Amino acid sequence: MNRYTILVYTENFIGILNRITIIFTRRGINISALTASESRLDGIHKITIEATVTEEQIIQLVNQIEKIIDVIKAYYFKDDEVVYQEIALYKIPFDSLDPQLEKVIRQFNAHIIAAEKEFVVLEFTGHKEDTQALLEILKPFNLLEFSRSGRVAIAKPKFSVQEYLNNQT
Amino acid sequence: MIRGADIVVRSLIAENAEYIFGYPGGAIMPVYDALYDYADQVKHVLTRHEQGAIHAAQGYARVSGKVGVALATSGPGATNLITGLADALIDSTPLVCITGQVAAHLLGTDAFQETDMMGLSMPGTKWNIQVRSVEEIAPAIAKGFHIARSGRPGPVLIDITKNAQVEFGEFNYVPCLGIRSYRPYVTVELPKIQEAALLINEAERPFVLFGQGVVIGKAEEELKAFLDKTGIPAASTLLGSGSLPESHPSYVGKLGMHGNYSPNMLTNKCDVLIAVGMRFDDRVTGDLKRYAKQAKVIHLELDPAEINKNVKCTVPILGDCKQSLSMLIDAVKPNSHPEWMQRFREFENEEREAVMGKDLYATQGGLHMGEVIRLINQYKEDDAVLVTDVGQHQMIAWRYFDYKKTRTQVTSGGLGTMGFALPAALGAQLHNYNRQVICVVGDGGIQMTIQEFGTIMQTKAPVKVVLLNNNYLGMVRQWQQMFFDKRYSFTELENPDFIKIAEAYRIKAVKVTEREELSEAVAQMFIHDGPFFLEVVVEKEDNVFPMIATGCSVEEVRLS
Numbered sequence: 042m043n044r045y046t047i048l049v050y051t052e053n054f055i056g057i058l059n060r061i062t063i064i065f066t067r068r069g070i071n072i073s074a075l076t077a078s079e080s081r082l083d084g085i086h087k088i089t090i091e092a093t094v095t096e097e098q099i100i101q102l103v104n105q106i107e108k109i110i111d112v113i114k115a116y117y118f119k120d121d122e123v124v125y126q127e128i129a130l131y132k133i134p135f136d137s138l139d140p141q142l143e144k145v146i147r148q149f150n151a152h153i154i155a156a157e158k159e160f161v162v163l164e165f166t167g168h169k170e171d172t173q174a175l176l177e178i179l180k181p182f183n184l185l186e187f188s189r190s191g192r193v194a195i196a197k198p199k200f201s202v203q204e205y206l207n208n209q210t
Numbered sequence: 211m212i213r214g215a216d217i218v219v220r221s222l223i224a225e226n227a228e229y230i231f232g233y234p235g236g237a238i239m240p241v242y243d244a245l246y247d248y249a250d251q252v253k254h255v256l257t258r259h260e261q262g263a264i265h266a267a268q269g270y271a272r273v274s275g276k277v278g279v280a281l282a283t284s285g286p287g288a289t290n291l292i293t294g295l296a297d298a299l300i301d302s303t304p305l306v307c308i309t310g311q312v313a314a315h316l317l318g319t320d321a322f323q324e325t326d327m328m329g330l331s332m333p334g335t336k337w338n339i340q341v342r343s344v345e346e347i348a349p350a351i352a353k354g355f356h357i358a359r360s361g362r363p364g365p366v367l368i369d370i371t372k373n374a375q376v377e378f379g380e381f382n383y384v385p386c387l388g389i390r391s392y393r394p395y396v397t398v399e400l401p402k403i404q405e406a407a408l409l410i411n412e413a414e415r416p417f418v419l420f421g422q423g424v425v426i427g428k429a430e431e432e433l434k435a436f437l438d439k440t441g442i443p444a445a446s447t448l449l450g451s452g453s454l455p456e457s458h459p460s461y462v463g464k465l466g467m468h469g470n471y472s473p474n475m476l477t478n479k480c481d482v483l484i485a486v487g488m489r490f491d492d493r494v495t496g497d498l499k500r501y502a503k504q505a506k507v508i509h510l511e512l513d514p515a516e517i518n519k520n521v522k523c524t525v526p527i528l529g530d531c532k533q534s535l536s537m538l539i540d541a542v543k544p545n546s547h548p549e550w551m552q553r554f555r556e557f558e559n560e561e562r563e564a565v566m567g568k569d570l571y572a573t574q575g576g577l578h579m580g581e582v583i584r585l586i587n588q589y590k591e592d593d594a595v596l597v598t599d600v601g602q603h604q605m606i607a608w609r610y611f612d613y614k615k616t617r618t619q620v621t622s623g624g625l626g627t628m629g630f631a632l633p634a635a636l637g638a639q640l641h642n643y644n645r646q647v648i649c650v651v652g653d654g655g656i657q658m659t660i661q662e663f664g665t666i667m668q669t670k671a672p673v674k675v676v677l678l679n680n681n682y683l684g685m686v687r688q689w690q691q692m693f694f695d696k697r698y699s700f701t702e703l704e705n706p707d708f709i710k711i712a713e714a715y716r717i718k719a720v721k722v723t724e725r726e727e728l729s730e731a732v733a734q735m736f737i738h739d740g741p742f743f744l745e746v747v748v749e750k751e752d753n754v755f756p757m758i759a760t761g762c763s764v765e766e767v768r769l770s
């Protein structure tokens with residue numbers, strides 16, 4: 042088993058996400074994280090999916106995803122083939138802010154992005170292992186809430202969806 | 211400006227839809243109202259159940275190669291299509307299904323007969339779309355037809371809200387010629403052809419497996435020419451039957467669970483396996499871990515997702531098999547494989563002795579299903595279509611029907627849908643009233659869609675329905691006998707008087723219980739002008755052999 046990132050470029054149609062996710066559900070495969078956003082290209086959406094599967098499974102998954110009519114192209118990458126980040130937010134009671142906590146914040150290079158009367162919100166971006174490490178450290182400081190995004194990723198190998206679209210046969 | 215409902219019908223006419231199989235209801239009534247005006251341009255067939263409508267559309271599509279059209283109302287009408295959608299998807303049958311939907315402003319409110327047809331149909335369609343305004347109707351239908359029939363064909367569902375059907379809009383039909391995210395065809399790569407030709411030329415024991423892709427790709431002539439040139443033995447899948455005449459010298463029989471002895475026995479002995487337009491279904495391969503491991507595999511296939519899905523291949527040849535086969539024909543050298551072929555013939559003799567003799571030519575005891583098929587062969591025309599349901603009769607009819615022409619095999623292969631045959635036969639018959647359509651069905655399956663006798667009565671479609679009545683859910687009973695200690699748990703049927711039922715629908719009906727009466731009854735059936743129902747009471751506890759039991763390897767095929 043490997044951790045893979047799947048990048049899916051699609052038309053922006055209702056239901057497309059559903060069509061993609063049922064491919065995983067049908068095979069009993071868990072999606073670890075999923076992010077959807079507009080891509081660099083007008084009208085084309087980019088869906089980033091993280092899943093831990095075998096190489097055989099990832100090939101089948103991507104084949105099935107590409108079979109969807111409104112999917113333009115799908116690619117898969119191992120972790121070392123993508124640059125990726127996840128953003129995490131931590132809500133901490135204002136009272137917990139003491140010199141020790143401030144030191145942690147500095148060490149991690151986390152940012153206080155909101156400060157209210159009762160609490161502050163820290164932001165920290167990195168790989169899951171890093172954001173998880175900070176989470177463990179913050180728990181004793183009466184952490185109130187935690188939220189982590191799915192990964193956003195850029196692939197290292199060169200490919201061009203634009204070029205693919207231009208090469209209409 | 212015309213009504214959305216008129217746009218629906220005129221779009222279907224623009225796509226040359228000849229028949230619409232459907233059933234009305236509240237949310238689709240505007241379209242039915244429009245159909246009234248276009249009755250001279252497109253024929254609507256009122257089935258007796260929406261499942262009947264979609265199976266009829268499938269039968270029509272399978273024999274014609276055209277897109278079948280089904281129409282249903284929202285809610286229960288739409289959900290009744292689901293089995294047919296799943297069936298058409300797995301058997302690559304081109305369909306456009308149109309369902310009514312509650313008005314757009316009511317979506318999500320649990321309105322009367324509202325059901326989430328998009329969600330329900332998603333896993334069972336090649337593509338689906340909900341249309342909520344009049345101007346989206348024609349483009350959705352155009353795109354739907356293009357998707358349904360191109361590439362690997364499949365079912366499309368278009369869900370149209372009621373408001374869109376009654377709004378007024380411009381009608382200017384533009385057929386869909388392409389979609390940027392969808393590439394149904396790829397150009398065959400010449401290097402792959404050369405690689406494959408090298409393997410084929412050097413092979414000592416090459417073996418061809420062909421499936422429905424040959425029919426869909428209209429590659430029957432190319433397959434024949436390829437076999438003529440190379441002399442390679444060739445075997446058919448269930449849905450591939452008919453694409454090569456069984457009298458062809460290369461033909462060695464049928465693959466899989468109830469296929470023939472020789473192709474199953476020798477799959478694990480070939481050195482190069484050439485799969486044409488087939489998908490290595492588990493009913494074909496048996497245990498994959500022990501399937502053709504010794505062979506180099508060449509896979510001619512249109513759907514990229516099928517490559518390496520079940521069987522790893524040495525040389526994938528992606529593309530339309532009509533093109534790849536004709537390129538291969540040029541690249542391979544003329545050849546023959548008499549010794550290798552001889553091994554097939556030896557196993558064939560074994561099967562003939564052990565199985566076929568008593569299946570086809572019994573002289574005492576109850577009637578066998580095979581005898582009925584043998585007699586059908588005697589009287590049928592070369593291009594007669596065989597439509598079968600699911601069960602023992604399906605396997606026996608497949609084994610013994612003499613396939614001579616392409617598009618003569620209509621059956622539910624991938625899904626194995628009982629109840630498929632009667633409506634599918636109706637659809638197949640409507641495509642051409644002059645072609646013989648023989649519907650072979652079991653006493654279990656016929657009762658799943660027996661209401662379609664009504665549609666046969668109303669359309670006067672001259673379908674020849676042959677009920678092989680063993681008073682059992684025979685196929686399940688066979689498994690209970692073989693694998694569950696003969697514990698016949700809920701498989702025996704108390705059946706109605708089928709003759710009375712057929713006659714109630716004003717269909718000429720004959721029942722045969724004795725061997726002496728059979729031949730004349732079959733002859734009478736074919737002579738009869740109009741629909742005919744022939745019930746043959748057969749041996750209750752007959753089994754279908756050869757058989758590869760679940761989990762066994764192809765080589766473990768049993769003759770008894």
Ligand SMILES: Cc1ncc(C[n+]2csc(CCOP(=O)(O)OP(=O)(O)O)c2C)c(N)n1
Nearest residue numbers: 601602603626628652653654655683684685
């Ligand atoms: C809709 C559906 N339900 C259940 C089955 C499982 N099944 C496969 S064959 C069979 C028995 C069919 O009996 P019958 O129609 O009498 O045909 P026979 O095998 O006796 O020829 C059953 C129940 C099925 N294939 N389809």
Ligand SMILES: [Mg+2]
Nearest residue numbers: 652653682684
């Ligand atoms: Mg039966």
